Amino acid sequence: MVYMDYNATTPCDKRVVEEMLPFFSDEFGNPSSLYKKAKKSREAIEKARSQVAELLHCTPEEIFFTSGGTESDNWAIKGVAFALKDKGNHIITSKIEHHAVLNTVKFLEKIGFEITYVPVDKYGVVDIDFIKKSIKKETILISIMYANNEIGTIQPIEEISEIARKNGIYFHTDGVQVVGKIPFSVEEKGIDLLSLSAHKFYGPKGVGALYIRKGVKILPFVHGGHQEKGKRGGTENVPGIVGLGKASEIAQQEMEEEMKRVKKLRDKLENGIKEKIPEIVINGHPEKRLYNTLNLCVKYVEGESLLLNLDFEGICASSGSACTSGSLEPSHVLLAIGLPHEIAHGSLRFSLGKYNTDEDVDKVIKVLPGIVEKLRKISPFWNNK
Amino acid sequence: MDYTEKVLEYFRNPRNMGRMENPDGVGKVGNPVCGDVMWIYIKVGKNENGEEIIEDIKFETFGCAAAIATSSVVTELAKGKTLKEAEKISNKDVVEFLGGLPPVKKHCSLLAEEGLKAAIEDYRRKKNEGKGKNS
Numbered sequence: 001m002v003y004m005d006y007n008a009t010t011p012c013d014k015r016v017v018e019e020m021l022p023f024f025s026d027e028f029g030n031p032s033s034l035y036k037k038a039k040k041s042r043e044a045i046e047k048a049r050s051q052v053a054e055l056l057h058c059t060p061e062e063i064f065f066t067s068g069g070t071e072s073d074n075w076a077i078k079g080v081a082f083a084l085k086d087k088g089n090h091i092i093t094s095k096i097e098h099h100a101v102l103n104t105v106k107f108l109e110k111i112g113f114e115i116t117y118v119p120v121d122k123y124g125v126v127d128i129d130f131i132k133k134s135i136k137k138e139t140i141l142i143s144i145m146y147a148n149n150e151i152g153t154i155q156p157i158e159e160i161s162e163i164a165r166k167n168g169i170y171f172h173t174d175g176v177q178v179v180g181k182i183p184f185s186v187e188e189k190g191i192d193l194l195s196l197s198a199h200k201f202y203g204p205k206g207v208g209a210l211y212i213r214k215g216v217k218i219l220p221f222v223h224g225g226h227q228e229k230g231k232r233g234g235t236e237n238v239p240g241i242v243g244l245g246k247a248s249e250i251a252q253q254e255m256e257e258e259m260k261r262v263k264k265l266r267d268k269l270e271n272g273i274k275e276k277i278p279e280i281v282i283n284g285h286p287e288k289r290l291y292n293t294l295n296l297c298v299k300y301v302e303g304e305s306l307l308l309n310l311d312f313e314g315i316c317a318s319s320g321s322a323c324t325s326g327s328l329e330p331s332h333v334l335l336a337i338g339l340p341h342e343i344a345h346g347s348l349r350f351s352l353g354k355y356n357t358d359e360d361v362d363k364v365i366k367v368l369p370g371i372v373e374k375l376r377k378i379s380p381f382w383n384n385k
Numbered sequence: 386m387d388y389t390e391k392v393l394e395y396f397r398n399p400r401n402m403g404r405m406e407n408p409d410g411v412g413k414v415g416n417p418v419c420g421d422v423m424w425i426y427i428k429v430g431k432n433e434n435g436e437e438i439i440e441d442i443k444f445e446t447f448g449c450a451a452a453i454a455t456s457s458v459v460t461e462l463a464k465g466k467t468l469k470e471a472e473k474i475s476n477k478d479v480v481e482f483l484g485g486l487p488p489v490k491k492h493c494s495l496l497a498e499e500g501l502k503a504a505i506e507d508y509r510r511k512k513n514e515g516k517g518k519n520s
Contacts, residue, residue, distance in 0.1 A: 342447075345417075
């Protein structure tokens with residue numbers, strides 16, 4: 001099987017699983033309990049907090065564990081919105097955010113907040129001037145993703161954070177697609193809040209974190225016990241948190257090598273497909289793009305048909321076509337970069353990772369042209385163009 | 386998306402696919418904006434009773450697996466049938482033949498029914514126009 005859907009999820013690194021295992025049955029103590037056994041769980045959590053902090057270049061006190069990227073996005077946005085509602089009710093975000101952000105701000109819109117959706121150019125880069133012009137005295141938060149999950153475009157994070165800082169506005173970024181993939185420092189980038197998810201970088205599903213810069217005003221989102229300094233209630237997911245910590249440590253050590261290796265594979269895949277298949281469109285920024293992501297549109301055919309045929313050949317990829325989402329609309333990201341509907345329907349995303357090899361890439365380059373040819377042969381648009 | 390084995394089989398090996406030269410009728414249905422477009426071509430002949438029948442039928446489809454499978458099935462169901470019988474083929478027949486479709490894909494079967502009807506209509510219109518010219 002060839003797995004090329006790493007932006008959707010990744011397999012757990014075996015070393016991560018190994019690190020987690022003792023915390024299911026042996027070291028099961030509730031971190032909040034008093035006895036010695038619980039201390040082990042407590043210590044494990046604090047170790048993981050340091051590992052994550054090291055990856056982001058912040059202090060452990062600024063890391064708060066959650067159930068994943070979606071909760072972190074919800075918490076960051078609603079937590080700031082509710083904490084600052086007396087100061088203002090205006091939030092700026094982009095048109096290409098993940099649904100965890102988009103549907104959160106849509107909810108806030110329903111209860112009286114005002115949301116500005118910043119457009120992007122044909123590469124998926126946000127319009128910086130539009131952000132500047134959108135700011136008013138009621139603006140309390142800018143939330144713009146670090147890199148897009150579908151097309152991989154990386155946003156000018158420093159420029160955005162500078163605008164936020166100059167205007168005394170918080171800056172949140174959904175970092176789910178970059179943490180563990182590219183090295184950066186939240187401090188240097190001027191980020192106030194950052195969401196991350198473990199299963200996107202070889203950690204377990206169901207655990208993530210929110211980085212909250214010291215001093216940022218935010219209300220709790222999950223109310224409950226005193227866990228996470230009273231900011232996020234609920235008995236900690238100890239094995240999950242341990243796994244996230246280990247995944248962070250491994251990423252810290254191995255990321256730079258992986259970046260070079262995976263980029264080479266992605267570029268080979270891109271060039272191979274471009275060479276063999278006529279009339280395709282490569283989406284995303286040519287350079288400012290995640291090194292593992294290749295999003296393309298195959299003209300005159302539909303994405304789900306492509307995906308299923310790939311699946312018949314044992315290749316896992318994804319698509320932004322309407323048919324894969326259960327709606328009639330293709331991906332909001334592809335529409336936001338200006339693709340017409342009929343082209344957006346033919347989108348295909350390959351996202352590569354740690355366990356991909358040269359042979360994987362060769363196989364896709366070998367198989368895809370035949371699939372496209374077969375589907376184009378029965379396409380009225382191809383035959384009558 | 387959970388498709389039945391039959392849908393996958395018809396998607397993988399569609400019958401009667403491709404363009405037809407000089408068809409007697411063409412039905413063009415669907416909308417590229419929604420991601421499904423179906424063209425059905427028919428050639429009309431006569432059986433031993435002198436009734437008009439669908440002698441040959443082909444399809445071209447831009448769309449998902451369900452769209453391609455339903456196109457293929459509707460052509461199979463219609464082939465050799467009299468026009469009157471073919472007109473009665475409904476999307477339910479197509480879905481039944483395939484052993485069911487996921488709810489969000491039901492519109493694909495409707496498209497197949499409409500495509501076939503549109504092709505027959507097109508044939509009749511052309512025929513009537515032809516008559517008009519002759520008289």
